[in-house]
Amino acid sequence: MITKSAELVKHAEQKCPTRLTQSLESFAALREGYIAGAINRLEEYGLWAKALSEANSHIAVDKEEIAAATDAYNEVADYLATNLSWPPESISIKPQGSVSTKTLIRSPYGSEKFDIDAVCKIDISHIEADNPVSFFESIGQALKELEAQPKRRCWKIPFTGRKFYLEFTPSIPLNTISEQTLHSMAPRYSVARYGETALAVVDMPTESWKTSNSEGMSKWVNDTSERRLLWSNVMEAHAYDRAAASISPVPDQTVDITDTLRVAIRLFKRHRDMCARRGIIDAATKPISVIIVTLLTSCYEGLADLGRSFEHPIELLDELATLMPHLVLELDGKYRVDNPTVEGENFAEKWNDDNGERYKSFMTWTNALSADLQSILALKDPQAISIRVRDVFGIAAPTGGGNGLTTIQPPAPRATPASRGLA
The missing domain is CATH 3.30.460.10 (Beta Polymerase, domain 2)
Structure with missing residues (x-):
């Protein structure tokens, strides 16, 4: 029997058949033996992984x-x-x-x-x-x-x-x-x-x-994060190790980018905070963390339940960002993000009492997130990638001198509706 998380993911996949960027190609070439092209792709992914890993380490608590x-x-x-x-x-x-x-x-x-x-x-x-x-x-x-x-x-x-x-x-x-x-x-x-x-x-x-x-919520996140969605091979580990060698881990709260669910939760929460800081969304109506955690974990769990696999953490991170906004339910005109451990509790309950302001903020934020990730994944130069990642996640340049932030124009709200009809 198909699980609820799997059903949510299948519904979301029907609404967004394309990923954030066409540059994330399949690793079919690697499986078929075209090694040179696969190594080039791994090294390209490694540049993005390195910059996002540095951002992830920076925002960790000491x-x-x-x-x-x-x-x-x-x-x-x-x-x-x-x-x-x-x-x-x-x-x-x-x-x-x-x-x-x-x-x-x-x-x-x-x-x-x-x-x-x-x-x-x-x-x-x-x-x-x-x-x-x-x-x-x-x-x-x-x-x-x-x-x-x-x-x-x-x-x-x-x-x-x-x-x-x-x-x-x-x-x-x-x-x-x-x-x-x-x-x-x-x-x-x-x-x-x-x-x-x-x-x-x-x-x-x-x-x-x-x-x-x-x-129970914590156990759900931790248990789900242990489910393996990444297709592992020696060359991938080699390429990733080369890219990540300069990253200094943060003790106790260290999370490697291959732990993609936790990295997504952390980076996406930080991006939400930066959107509020920059005035893209109202701080009073920004998505609460438990909604982000629930949607991302449900998405990851659904992908695992459906037997999906990904060749690199960047591909999985992209998939989570793409599908996440489509996992919000709308039943009988009411938005729902259900607590997976307590039947009947709706984390999005306040979305139904504010004339749609919180839902609008959520969609504006996820639109900005997709746009910013697209801008990162479109870059190939290591320095340009690093600068853009620091800018998006509000991280000062290594040499200091300012907070590295620029003014970003709010994106146009997406017309994507919440998922309907899923119990």
């Missing part, structure tokens, strides 16, 4: 900053254990989101803080599960000295003087709550995948428990 965030988790746990008189073993704090999937990126604004998402699982024997609001507020009270600020489902801890802030979601394991509490939760949200990591979190606007599965 090891020291990740270590500081780990210390922050411990600090929060200590406050909870002390102020709520809970034993430390009843508190489990884990990173979630981009930290746990190695897709965290630095802000292009320099001094702007980056956010670290964490989920706190509490042993249910230490709370009143029938009173979610009391549970949520008790967490905030315990973190008062850290200046915790309430949000819809989490507490934001600013950590003044540090390079990050923490968004901290209190929760209890879904499989530990009583049947009575389970029945009181929002009925339209149920576990779809990775049920062993599902949680109950407090939704403050409704003052009730809601199903969540942030760890």
Whole structure:
């Protein structure tokens, strides 16, 4: 039976039969023995791969900053254990989101803080599960000295003087709550995948428990990224090694371009941020990261489910960029980007309450992304490729002297509609 991700990809392929650039040719020549032409193509791909790898390394968060965030988790746990008189073993704090999937990126604004998402699982024997609001507020009270600020489902801890802030979601394991509490939760949200990591979190606007599965989302991204779509051969490895030899990896958050799903998530998020910075899209309506992650991972998973293969990471990166905007669903006049781990949760829910502004921003951004990737893949000269990549992703030239940014005109919005009729 065809999977949902495979169905989405097949539908997207019908809408965009051509890739971003005709310069990405098949490696059929290599398979048939025409070695010289294949090596030339590999070396050409290697120039693009080298420049994009350098951009990927530049936007990674440093090891020291990740270590500081780990210390922050411990600090929060200590406050909870002390102020709520809970034993430390009843508190489990884990990173979630981009930290746990190695897709965290630095802000292009320099001094702007980056956010670290964490989920706190509490042993249910230490709370009143029938009173979610009391549970949520008790967490905030315990973190008062850290200046915790309430949000819809989490507490934001600013950590003044540090390079990050923490968004901290209190929760209890879904499989530990009583049947009575389970029945009181929002009925339209149920576990779809990775049920062993599902949680109950407090939704403050409704003052009730809601199903969540942030760890399941991370496992989905990580598991999907391990699926092999690249066709490997000795000559390809040789050509890539020559191109990548000068790239300095970033400890802990190192992601090689052959890990193409994670690279796509990181580079595309950075491109979105640059579009907002340059005024191409409104920062208030820019696509949220979870939508980008979900669409790209669904696309990658669908390609794997369909048995697709690619000869080089650049080809796969191009395919992800081409198909991504066509994976948004439109059902009964409503946009949908479904949470693959929680049935009924729509990450694009706000797109249906703003007169189409967020969807317009999404399409304008993906249009700009395609145009910028086309401009990179059209170049053959190494220096020109490097300059263009730095410009597109907002990276200062190695010699310093300015931020390397130029004014880019907003592209015309695409008329591509969302995919329709896929459940």
